[in-house]
Amino acid sequence: xxxxxYDIACDTLSPEQxxxxxxxxxxxxxxxxxLSRLDIIRKYKSTQNFKDPVEHxxxxxxxxxxxxxxxxxxxxxxxxxxxxxxxxxxxGIRVVCTFLDDIYWIVNMLRNQQDIEIMEEKDYIRNPKSxxxxxxxxxxRVPLHLEDRIQKVYCELQIRTIAMDCWASLExxxxxxxxxxxxxxxxxxxxRCADEIASTDLNFQSIWDMIEGIKQNGGGxxxxxxxxxx
Amino acid sequence: xxxxxxxxxxxxxxxxxxxxxxxxxxxxPVFNGTDALDYGLSENYDVIILDVMxxxxxxxxxxxxxxQSGINTPVLMLTAKSQIEDRINGLDxxxxxxxSKPFAMGELLARIRAMGRRKSEFTxxxxxxxxxxxxxxxxxxxxxKSSLRLANKEFQMLEMLMTNPKRMISTEQFMExxxxxxxxxEINVVWVYISYLRKKLASLEANIKIKAVRGVxxxxxxxx
Numbered sequence: 516x517x518x519x520x521y522d523i524a525c526d527t528l529s530p531e532q533x534x535x536x537x538x539x540x541x542x543x544x545x546x547x548x549x550l551s552r553l554d555i556i557r558k559y560k561s562t563q564n565f566k567d568p569v570e571h572x573x574x575x576x577x578x579x580x581x582x583x584x585x586x587x588x589x590x591x592x593x594x595x596x597x598x599x600x601x602x603x604x605x606x607g608i609r610v611v612c613t614f615l616d617d618i619y620w621i622v623n624m625l626r627n628q629q630d631i632e633i634m635e636e637k638d639y640i641r642n643p644k645s646x647x648x649x650x651x652x653x654x655x656r657v658p659l660h661l662e663d664r665i666q667k668v669y670c671e672l673q674i675r676t677i678a679m680d681c682w683a684s685l686e687x688x689x690x691x692x693x694x695x696x697x698x699x700x701x702x703x704x705x706x707r708c709a710d711e712i713a714s715t716d717l718n719f720q721s722i723w724d725m726i727e728g729i730k731q732n733g734g735g736x737x738x739x740x741x742x743x744x745x
Numbered sequence: 746x747x748x749x750x751x752x753x754x755x756x757x758x759x760x761x762x763x764x765x766x767x768x769x770x771x772x773x774p775v776f777n778g779t780d781a782l783d784y785g786l787s788e789n790y791d792v793i794i795l796d797v798m799x800x801x802x803x804x805x806x807x808x809x810x811x812x813q814s815g816i817n818t819p820v821l822m823l824t825a826k827s828q829i830e831d832r833i834n835g836l837d838x839x840x841x842x843x844x845s846k847p848f849a850m851g852e853l854l855a856r857i858r859a860m861g862r863r864k865s866e867f868t869x870x871x872x873x874x875x876x877x878x879x880x881x882x883x884x885x886x887x888x889x890k891s892s893l894r895l896a897n898k899e900f901q902m903l904e905m906l907m908t909n910p911k912r913m914i915s916t917e918q919f920m921e922x923x924x925x926x927x928x929x930x931e932i933n934v935v936w937v938y939i940s941y942l943r944k945k946l947a948s949l950e951a952n953i954k955i956k957a958v959r960g961v962x963x964x965x966x967x968x969x
Contacts, residue, residue, distance in 0.1 A: 717941065
């Protein structure tokens with residue numbers, strides 16, 4: 516079901532509020548804006564007796580520590596201004612979907628939001644990273660209606676299936692562990708799992724399509740698809 | 746092509762080695778059954794020639810042990826003319842062909858060539874059609890930049906289609922080859938697996954597709 520309130524995970528509030536200062540509320544605003552648009556469409560879709568495409572959403576404001584580290588790494592001034600204008604993931608949302616097609620449904624829905632600008636799209640599902648990572652990434656520029664002006668804020672979205680999300684959380688652990696024995700083997704095994712999960716995701720989609728009675732297409736000759744089926 | 750020759754008669758062995766080398770085969774001669782098994786287990790050969798009568802372990806025992814260890818290298822048995830039992834037994838234990846002594850060298854060479862052809866059908870680990878490759882070793886389906894792992898039955902099905910592009914394969918053929926005669930599975934499981942494979946080919950932006958002809962079967966077509 517849809518969320519009714521917006522949980523924005525941020526364990527240690529004070530250092531972030533200190534770092535982002537007055538802009539902290541803008542980042543929160545951008546997240547609320549995007550989540551509420553997702554919510555409205557999900558609710559509308561379920562009143563039309565369609566399946567809710569979203570399993571759950573997760574949002575976060577990048578911690579002051581990792582933001583400062585990122586700015587330093589990129590030789591950018593370590594300031595609130597560059598955090599909001601030079602990098603794009605101070606505000607981040609992860610949308611976890613049930614099926615592959617849901618991902619592209621969400622992407623299209625966001626493309627159709629007239630006042631949200633799409634700065635960048637990266638389809639790591641069609642073009643997975645070499646380690647096997649799959650997700651659809653988007654950078655949005657979201658308008659916030661303030662008292663006297665409209666402020667535009669960047670927000671990064673990662674859209675993926677439950678299975679991809681499961682893989683990513685395991686891979687994430689590897690990243691932050693140093694000196695793992697058999698690292699190469701583990702990386703290879705994770706890649707293999709990613710390719711198996713991708714395969715399973717496609718099967719889930721096929722089965723869902725069968726349940727829904729959507730004709731499989733190979734390109735036009737769908738009438739002949741029931742060859743040998745009697 | 747690499748051949749293992751197990752023949753205990755020295756003169757016979759020397760003659761065969763000379764002729765096979767002359768025909769550009771690389772050949773390892775061994776003179777008893779124990780060595781034949783050790784060498785054969787190394788899986789380094791394209792063809793193994795086994796004499797039946799050998800000290801240590803006879804050719805049929807060697808063959809049996811090789812097959813039990815999962816070595817599928819084609820085996821040619823050399824049998825004495827009178828020993829019909831040996832031939833039957835050898836073939837039943839997994840020999841691919843036999844030749845009874847004495848034989849004409851030309852016939853041995855022809856039989857080796859024939860076995861080599863059979864083997865080469867199975868050697869390539871990568872089947873490529875269009876922009877898609879299927880790796881037989883790890884079941885990986887790839888377009889070069891992205892890859893998927895197929896499950897066992899999906900793999901077998903696509904392997905049949907990709908090794909015989911453009912050839913129509915019937916639903917019954919898939920059932921018999923992959924699920925077996927005694928399966929409890931219903932025949933429309935084939936269609937379900939075809940759906941999986943189509944989705945996977947599409948997701949890899951393949952320029953090949955599985956075409957269906959009602960009541961006949963499926964074939965792999967290139968283009969688009």
